[in-house]
Amino acid sequence: MNTINNANEVLVDCQNVWKIFGARAPTAIRAVEERGLSKKQILEEFDCVVGVANANLQVRRGEIFCIMGLSGSGKSTLVRLLNRLIEPSLGQITIKGKDIAKLNAAELRDMRARNIGMVFQSVALLPGRTVLENAAFGLEVRGVPRDERYKIARAALEKVGLADWMARYPSELSGGMQQRVGLARALAADPEIILMDEPFSALDPLIRRQLQDEFRQLTKSLGKSSVFITHDLEEAIRIGDRIAIMKDGVIVQVGTAEEIVTQPADDYVSEFVAGISRIHLVKAHSVMLPVAEFQTLQPHCDVEALLKTSPEADIGELIDLTMRSNRDAVAVVENGAMVGIVTTRGLLCGVAGTPARELVAA
């Protein structure tokens, strides 16, 4: 445990986690262990539904990890396995190096109270309590004295911009504000990890975007880690450092937004990413040509006279640069050395989602 301040410290670690629902789940589990059955076989043979199948994921300190999937994909089950609201059928889940399956009831409560906050899609505010009392709820059940817990809850509500609403009741707040209270309640307990179960799904698009940005900024500034469940890939891309895509209980692909959009693991993922705008996702390093290759294609072009940018510039910035210059290429420079050239053709390929090199070769 000497890696406390290490940014790469793994806070949440799932190893081969399964969750099988049904009357004959224990037999089905044994069959999975012994014979490695598939979801379909388990349904046919044991009449059991597989919620999560062989999930592996690691969430690092300070990271926002999105789990994206459609309804019934097992994403809500997976997030509930992380704080043991649902017991896993098989596999190991470690939070901050502790195997949560081994905790007794009191230790589990303590871990939930101190280390893992949770925000719900339905917000789950207690209707008979004011905003302040709701935000202080987690501290109240932990036995924090009244004055102290109100002080902490007030600070948390100020962070989410609800300083003027503390004496109101939840029914007087709009959906977006209610969800802010939910977030403040989770923040008040000061956990390292916040589980977000589709928190913004029920909100209208403008408020949703605003809350997404605020959430990301707040989480980063407070140094929290988060597992964020969503059915909206655009939301996952906006918020997540890394994204896991789930289908039928299986994690199909894990990667950064750019990786998922540019290298979808299978047809299912590529269908998903088809409608996603690549302009802010695809970076210069994945659409550029090597300098030598560019020079053989356009021997008369003086590469030193091109406008320069970094490998991390996205297509939007590259388009801006190309428009401003009188040439149709931009040089990519890293640590003072020219590492590649982005041509207009490369940009168009990036937007269309086809690898630049294939087309050039053709």
Place this chain on the structure above:
Amino acid sequence: MNADLIRFSPGVYLAPAVDWLNANFHPFFDAVTKLIEAVLGGIEAVLLYPSPYVVILVAVLLAAFLINFRVAVITAVSLAFCLLAGLWTASMQTFALVTVAVFISVSIAFPLGILASRYKSLEAGLRPVLDIMQTVPPWVYLIPAVMIFSLGRVPAIIATIVYGIPPMLRLTTLAFNQVPKDLLELGQATGAPPRAILLKIEIPSATPTLLVGLNQCILLSLAMVVLAGLVGAGGLGAEVTRGLTRMEMGLGLRAGLAIVAIAILLDRLSKGALQGRGRGPTRATH
């Protein structure tokens, strides 16, 4: 002859059981009788010792300060009616009887109802028992109650309790089953101990349905009060019985309306006392 042989007669087995209980547990039943009599006597003494005007004044003031003005008005009107109908003593006796019966019914039904909502097998086991308790005419269980506790207020209260438990128990189970799942999940996810989940999440969200259960418990207990008159429990039931046996329409009607007055009073008071001063989501903010 054959039909007689296969005829089912539970009384043949029950009567010896009641006799046996009577013979062997007499001291226990005696103690129960004494306890209930003492509590009833105490409440009656408090209500009947001062002048009726003092009791009405105190009750109205308490309702006004602890609950609200509306309940205070209802208290004044219903108590004044009992006094003006000339049934003050009987009304107070009934009030005491019903209060004690409802209190005992709720203390049995509420925890059992919670357990039934937690354990489905218990609920399945209780359901036929509750059905029997509600459908068997209450006169029928007055018989063993009188056999064990003899005539008076105690068998009446026992029969009233038996009658008052089912609605409260059923509605408690329903109320706890209806607690939103996301609120329970919130309790668990914040690491709340079971006691805090019960007190801070479950009971507050179950309160509206619990109040309906309490209301039903009070009303059914009051309905039993008339029967209690038959076994010598006194109170308004005795007045109704007297009206019936003497064919005095006026007396029967006055006593009946007094029962209604007491019913409304008990319902509003209990609801107000449990809900407090209008605290809740519908409250307008300052």
